[in-house]
Amino acid sequence: MTASRTLLDRRRFLGTAAATVGATLAAPALAQSQAVYDPTAENHETTEYTNDRRNISSFRTLDWRPYFDNTANGAVLVDTISRALHFWSEDQTVYKLYPTSVPLTADLTRRGRTEIIKKVEGPTWSPTPSMKERNPEWPDFVPAGPDNPLGTHALWLSWQYYRIHGTHDTRKIGRKSSNGCIGLYNEQIAELFSLTKVGTQVLLI
Template identity: 60%
Template sequence: MSDSRFAAPTRRGFIAGTASLLAAPAYAQRLVGEQNVLESEREANPNVRRNISSFSAQDWRPYFSSLRNGAILVDIDSRALHYWGPDQVTYRLYPSSIPISEELTRRGRTSVIQKVVGPDWRPTPNMLKRNPEWPRYIPPGPDNPLGTHALYLSWTYYRIHGTHDNRKIGRKSSNGCIGLYNAHIQDLFALAQVGTQVRVI
């Protein structure tokens, strides 16, 4: 009489067991990555959360009628910026910072009207009302809140720009602009052109 605890495994059982073993490292890595993000957020600010749950690739067709001059979609909810090139092949997806409040958030259609390497920065009149202690001007450099590159939009005062403070990415941390890691804005800067269409949703 055989002991069922030591019966030869079935093919189905073998496949299921192997699949679970192969998936375990990826699942564990994902959990560790999420844990590290959560721990770093708690250290920086316990009341600020990143939104990483809906960070996924998108198709351009629901948002643009064509890819003439390329297209940039900024999704405020998922805190992501999507870029599609006019060749209909190039695609980029970047995590972004977004405005700190709905009042400072502007949605709709605009376009890139200027590209600047090493932008300088002046706070808007409204920023100075809210923060009268802020400097009136910051030249290009490591203290500049626009980072290394900026895409100026047709909306007055609105930019897609880099940041030297990586803690801002993935968070509600801007006064209206969309921020990217410096490495990502450099990549986007090389791809986007004056005339690239932009939509913020």
């Protein structure tokens, strides 16, 4: 084999290898197996999927314009179908996308426009009257701490009893698991807490 032929074959090999590696790195969401919530699975278990384009397309970045007239005081969009929360800062330089938990059933789900009226770090929790009626064994009050259903931070909405909050039970994120509120990982609610203010507009769809 000539030296020129050897060099040509080596270049072809390297080019093919680089293309293969490049394709793998360019499309990690399609190539890797991920754990996602499958609403059709028994007991709402998390299932493994590969190349599930439906999940990728639903959990995607969005533009604020179809949902808000402006971003005054910042804007939060909660999509209860894709189970995602979007945040835009007032000057639109900050955009965040977080996975969420959503209400268990349609009758517990509220949609429409509201706003943040209160911010609490280390929230306490008490069940609503309807929660207590459905679950009389629940405690009347839970102090702040690792057993608190609201996690480390909570954002009160103008709708009575509705919150965007953290959770110490990370299994709930990405699932239909709440009694009406929207849940985030504690690390992400802490970040959202720092970015929002009283008056930040919120839309649930």
